[in-house]
Amino acid sequence: MAEETHNQTLPLNTPSSPPLLTLLHLHLLPQKPPISQNPNPQFPLQCTDLQKQLGSNKFLFFAPHSGFSNQFSELKNAILISAILNRTLIVPPVLDHHAVALGSCPKFRVSDPSEIRLKVWDHIVDLIETRRYVSMADVIDLSPLSSSSLDLKIIDFRVFASRFCGLGIDLTCFDVSDVGSSSLLAKLKQCGSLISSANVSVDRCLYGVDEDCRTTVWTYEQNAEDGVLDSFQPDEELRRKKKISFFRRRRDVYKALGPGSEAELATVLAFGSLFTAPYKGSELYIDIHESPRDERIHFLIQKVDAISFVPDILNAGKKFAVEKIKGPFLCAQLRMLDGQFKNHWKTTFTGLEQKLESLKVENRLPIHIFVMTDLPEANWTGTYLGKLARDSDAYRLYNLQEEDEKVVQTARKLVPASLQKNCSPGTSPDILLYIEEAVCSCASLGFVGTAGSTIAKSIEQMRKNGVCLNKSLVD
Template sequence: MEAFNFNTIKPNNRFRKKPTNSYRSKPLISISILAIFFFLIFFLFNTSIFFPTSIKTTQCLKLQTLKGHKFLWYAPHSGFTNQLSEFKNAVLMAAILNRTLIVPPVLDHHAVVLGSCPKFRVSDPKQLRFAVWNHAIELIQSHRYVSMADVIDLSSLVSDSAVQVIDFRYFVSLFCDIDVNYFCVKDSKMENSLLEKLKQCGTLLSGYSVDTSECVYAVEEDCRTTVWTYQKEGENGSIDSFQPDDQLKKKKNISFVRRRNDVHAALGPHSRANLANVLSFGSLFTSPYKGSESYIDIHEAPKDQKIQSLIKRIEFLPFVNEIMDAGKAYALHTVKSPFLCAQLRLLDGQFKNHRRATFEGLKQKLDFLRQKENLPIHIFVMTDLPISNWSGTYLGDLANDPDSFKLFVISENDNLIQETAKKVVDEGHSMKVGALYNNGIEKDCQRGQMLPDILLHVEEIVCSCASLGFVGTAGSTIADSIEMMRKKQICSP
C-alpha cells in the first residue's frame, strides 16, 4: 500500500476560503484571547476539578515532625481469624523494615474481602486499602470501633520493643492533622469538612492520589505477582514455583508472573520506598499452596536473631486477660466435668457443602468416647447454625438424647459475654500501647462505645480447655487457631 502523502493533495476550489474582513475579525480575536486567559486562570486554581487524583494535601506535616519515625499500614480483610493472621504478618514486616505498625480495628466479618489468590482473582491493593479506610471510619462514626489491641495482648511485644505500634485513630489524627477527640463525640454525624478531609487522607493512603511529597509509598505488588521473602540467598527476583497454568491464562486472559522478592531489598533502607513516611501494603494474608506460599514466605531468619525470635513469638498471640479469664471460667465453673469441644462451621462459604462430612467426624469421635467415658458426655458446641435450626440434624439428635449427651452453648446475650465485653471496653488496652504517640485523648472517650462482639474469642478459649479432645471443621482457620491454643496448653495450671 502506498504511503499517505499530504504533499500530493491539491486544494479543491469549492472549499477555498473566502477572504475575511480583517476589520470584523479583530474584535473576535481579542475576545478569544481574553477567553483563553480567563480559562487558564480558572484552570490553574481549580486543577482538582480536572485531575481529582492530583490533590495538594497537608497530610504528613505532623508525621514529618516525628524525626526518625516511619509507619506501616496494610489492609486487613475477611473474618477475624484471617485478620489476626494478617496482623502477625504485619508485625513481622514492620520489624524487618524498622517501621512503626499502625494497629488496625477489628473489621466486621467479611466487610472487606480479598478474593482468591490461587485463582488470581483478587481485589486491587488500592481498592482494598480504600475499602478498609472507609469501613474503619464508619466504625468510628457508629461507635463500634474495636482495635486489634483491645482483644489481642500486645504487651509483651511492645514492652521489650520487639515492634513499635500506634493505634489507627492516633495515626489518623497525625496523618490528617485533626483532633483525635473528634472520634469521641457522641453524635455519630461528622461535619462535611471533616469527612472531606478524611476522604482525602483515605485516597492518599490508598494510593489513589498523586503524592508529590513522598509521604506515602503504596505497595502495588500483590499475590498475583509477588511472594515476599527475607534473607533467602539466590532467590531474590527468581520465578516462584506456583504460576497460573495455561488453562487459567487463556480462560481469564491473564499474563501474571509470580516472582520471589526480598522485602528488605525491595522496600528497606536502600529503596525508594524507604523515603516515605508511610509504607502502605494491601493484603498481608498468606497461606501454603502447591509447595509455595500465596504471598509471604518468611518462616525463618537464621542471619537475623531478632527477627528469628519474633517469628517464634508471633506464632501464638494470646487474647487479652479479660477474654482469657472468661473462657477459662466458663470451662471450669459451667461445664465443670471433662468435656469435648465441637467446632462446627456449617453455613459459611464452602463449609455448607460439607455438612455431612463435618457431622461424620463428630459422630466417630463420640462413638469412641461412649465406650470409655461415663455418660452423659459433656459437649461444648461452637457453631454458626442457630439452635432453632438444629432439628433434623445430628446436633438435634444429640440434644434429644440427654441420657448420653449434655450440650453446652454460649450466646452473645449471656451475662458472661456482656460483662466481659464491658470489661474489655473499660480497660481500653489500645489506648495504652504505643504511648509515645497516644497523647491528648480524653479519658472518657470510651464512654458511649457499643460493646464489642467477643463471643467467638471466648468460645475459642473454652474449646482450648476441652480435656476430652477437639473436633474441628476441616479447612476452617478458626479450627487452626484453636489447635494452636491447645498446643500451647493455655488452660494448664
C-alpha cells in the first residue's frame, strides 16, 4: 500500500484537516521491523535493502540553507526539478535561521554541495532530537499542487529518513528518552555520510550532484543553449586571485540527470543548494521560468509561482490588518538581520521617507505604518523609527512580537491535532516572520522593502498574486 499511495489523489489542506505532509506521513510510514545492520560502517544499508525499503520510487533530496525566504525559494525550485525528473520530492523542515550558510555565488565562494548536504542533514537530525521539527509543508500550502494532472509526488523527510536509514520507527514522535534512542540517532546521523557523496552512484543507491552555481546554470528545454558558456563568468582578476580554472555552463537538467544518465539510475538524487537569483543578466544557478513544449511543467511553473503560506498564517496576518490597523496602511521592511539590509539600509530608509512624503501630499494623515522589524520597540529611541513614533499626529506605527497572542495562537494551530494527541510536547514553531509577511501582503498604501532581500521578494510575489484579496478569512 505504501508505494501506491504516491500516485493517488491526496487530501488537500483545510483549516480542520492535518497538513498534506502529515497525511502522507501517516500513510507512508512502513509497518516493518527494523532491518539488519549493514556490516559496512560507511553506509547504513546495503543498496538491495535500501531499494526494498524505498520501493520502485525514485527520490530527490536538496539542501536548503540561510533564512526562511531562501529556503522557500529553494523549495519552489526543488518542486520543478523533481517534476521534470519524475522523482518524489523529499520535503525538508524549516531550518533555523542561518544554521547552514551557502556563501556567495557572485564571488564564487560557496560550500561544496557534498559539504552543505551533510550540514543540512546533521541540522535536521538536531531538529528531530530537540523536538523543534516543523515541516515546510506545515507552513507552505502545497495543496494547490496536488492536481492529478501535475502528478507531483512528495514525501516528508522523516518518513524518507526512517526508510533510508532502516530505522523502522516513527520519527515524527521521536523521543530521546526512549530506550535505544542514542543508537538510533547515531544511525540517523550516519546516513549523512551517504547523502553527502559527490558525483558517485553507489550501486545505484544514490547520486550526489556535485555541480553548483560556480560551474552550472540549470535550464530546461533550451536546446540551443545546452552546454554553452553562461553570460556571467568570474572576471580575470578573480580567476588569478583564486586560481579558478572552470567556466559556468548552461546545462539542461533533464539531459544531464534524466533518462540515459548515470544519475537517472540512482534511487536517490541528492542536490546541494537549489538557491538562485538574477545577477548581471543571468541566473546564479537555475534558469527555468517557462516550458513552452512541456505543458505539464509550464502549468506547474505557474502554480509554483503562486504558492504561499497555509490558511492559518494568512488569516492571522489579515485579521491583524483588519482588527488592529483598521484602515489603509503602508508596510516597511526594516529587518536589521536581513542579509541585504546592511548593504542597502540607506536606500531603504530613503525610499521610506520618499514614500511617506508622497502620502503626506495626498493628505492621508495620520499615515498607518506596519513596521516589519527585528529591532525591539524599546530600542527605537534615537532612530528613524523613534522619530516617526513620536510624531503621533502624522504617523501611527504598528508591529508584531513573538509573544503577541495572535502569534502564539497561530503557532499552536500549526501543530496537527494528531501530533498534539499522540506525541510529547515539542517547541512551538517560530512563525512571526510568516505572519508579518502576510500582514504586508495586505498593505493597500504600498510596500517599502530592502533591495535584493529574499523576504522583500516573497512579499512582492504575494502582493502580485493578490494573496490578501483572493483568500477569505476563516475562524
